[in-house]
Amino acid sequence: MAVSTSPPGAGPDLLSSIRPGIKDLAESPIRVVSDYGLSLKDADIIPLWFGEPDLPTPQFIIDAASKAMNDGHLFYTDNRGVPPLRQAISKYMGRLYGRPFELERISVTTSAMHALMLIQEMLIDPGDNMVVVVPLWPNLIETVHIMGGETRLISLSEEGGRWSLDLDALLDACDERTRAIMINSPNNPTGWMMETEEQQAVLDFARKRGLWIVADDVYARLVYDRGHAPSFAEIADPDDRVLTVNSFSKSWSMTGWRLGWITAPPVLETTIAKLNEYNIAGPTTFVQYAGATAIEDGEQFIAESVERYRQNRDLVHQRLAAMDRVTLARPDAAFYAFFSVDGITDSLEFAKTLVRETGVGLAPGTSFGPNVDDHLRLCFAASHGALSQALDRLEAYL
Numbered sequence: 333m334a335v336s337t338s339p340p341g342a343g344p345d346l347l348s349s350i351r352p353g354i355k356d357l358a359e360s361p362i363r364v365v366s367d368y369g370l371s372l373k374d375a376d377i378i379p380l381w382f383g384e385p386d387l388p389t390p391q392f393i394i395d396a397a398s399k400a401m402n403d404g405h406l407f408y409t410d411n412r413g414v415p416p417l418r419q420a421i422s423k424y425m426g427r428l429y430g431r432p433f434e435l436e437r438i439s440v441t442t443s444a445m446h447a448l449m450l451i452q453e454m455l456i457d458p459g460d461n462m463v464v465v466v467p468l469w470p471n472l473i474e475t476v477h478i479m480g481g482e483t484r485l486i487s488l489s490e491e492g493g494r495w496s497l498d499l500d501a502l503l504d505a506c507d508e509r510t511r512a513i514m515i516n517s518p519n520n521p522t523g524w525m526m527e528t529e530e531q532q533a534v535l536d537f538a539r540k541r542g543l544w545i546v547a548d549d550v551y552a553r554l555v556y557d558r559g560h561a562p563s564f565a566e567i568a569d570p571d572d573r574v575l576t577v578n579s580f581s582k583s584w585s586m587t588g589w590r591l592g593w594i595t596a597p598p599v600l601e602t603t604i605a606k607l608n609e610y611n612i613a614g615p616t617t618f619v620q621y622a623g624a625t626a627i628e629d630g631e632q633f634i635a636e637s638v639e640r641y642r643q644n645r646d647l648v649h650q651r652l653a654a655m656d657r658v659t660l661a662r663p664d665a666a667f668y669a670f671f672s673v674d675g676i677t678d679s680l681e682f683a684k685t686l687v688r689e690t691g692v693g694l695a696p697g698t699s700f701g702p703n704v705d706d707h708l709r710l711c712f713a714a715s716h717g718a719l720s721q722a723l724d725r726l727e728a729y730l
């Protein structure tokens with residue numbers, strides 16, 4: 333057994349000897365609230381704080397993983413992803429966006445988070461910056477900070493029941509150290525979607541300035557009142573500096589499987605493969621075979637999930653909008669209601685009080701950027717019963 337030779341009290345010194353940017357990484361306020369809520373004894377908690385589907389992964393996907401294991405897909409494989417999955421993704425993207433996506437543009441990753449981290453490894457030197465549209469799920473922002481980069485946050489504004497982006501402010505924020513503009517649309521937490529004309533303006537600007545666009549499309553299929561969300565992948569040419577990130581987590585109820593992909597210019601195929609090798613030596617093999625089945629046979633599951641989330645969206649929106657102190661824009665996509673409560677100035681403290689007093693677990697607005705500390709995020713990927721009960725408790729408390 334190894335015996336520690338550190339003198340007593342060396343712990344803080346050890347911590348100070350790691351990179352300052354890593355030592356000082358922010359803790360996610362969502363975790364702070366959920367850890368607090370789950371530590372409460374005998375609390376009857378309705379957890380709507382995390383962003384994940386409540387339904388399990390469909391059985392046909394589980395069966396495909398099991399078959400892949402039994403077929404012997406248990407070893408290291410191609411760093412770009414196994415051919416059947418890359419082919420399935422390439423066809424899927426082509427179907428969705430009505431243009432071809434050559435195989436060289438598709439690289440499989442272990443989740444969207446991993447894809448984003450790998451992208452920052454490609455783009456960010458210390459002191460570089462990324463211009464980022466917020467509110468936004470905090471993990472994306474921290475990937476830039478891990479690489480020693482800075483983020484310039486441009487806030488959506490909420491007016492007349494809609495979230496909107498000031499394009500001039502976004503473009504004006506780019507300077508000579510800006511490497512990329514990062515946009516998550518459909519957006520977590522607001523449900524905002526960027527329109528094609530706005531994407532075209534950003535693409536034109538990025539082309540002119542030689543900037544990258546990092547587009548997080550993980551909610552691309554969870555759209556309620558139109559076919560699919562506009563995507564940079566739809567309008568960009570293969571050789572544009574556009575990197576689109578996707579995930580199996582949300583559309584196919586696979587958050588724990590950790591599988592995603594990047595769509596990139598063909599010239600980056602080998603670079604991304606090398607980064608995959610040196611980060612993870614390739615995504616989990618049998619999970620990739622299950623991913624191919626999910627993509628090929630999962631359309632009915634997605635349609636049913638979207639219909640269910642749409643009903644949940646309507647319930648949550650109607651009930652919240654009817655509460656005196658609450659203001660919210662109706663989300664057009666993703667599965668979150670992001671609402672403000674009159675009188676709140678510290679969303680973290682409020683979310684803790686709320687879970688203690690009512691058992692309703694929500695994510696505090698402060699997690700998602702500046703100017704939204706009066707907001708809370710509720711994930712409506714939950715059963716009708718759980719949502720109704722949470723809304724009853726909220727109504728009574730507010």
Ligand SMILES: Cc1ncc(COP(=O)(O)O)c(C=O)c1O
Nearest residue numbers: 383443444445469520550579581
């Ligand atoms: C905007 C956004 N991007 C990425 C992810 C993470 O996806 P994955 O589970 O594939 O890492 C999430 C999860 O909540 C998200 O909201």
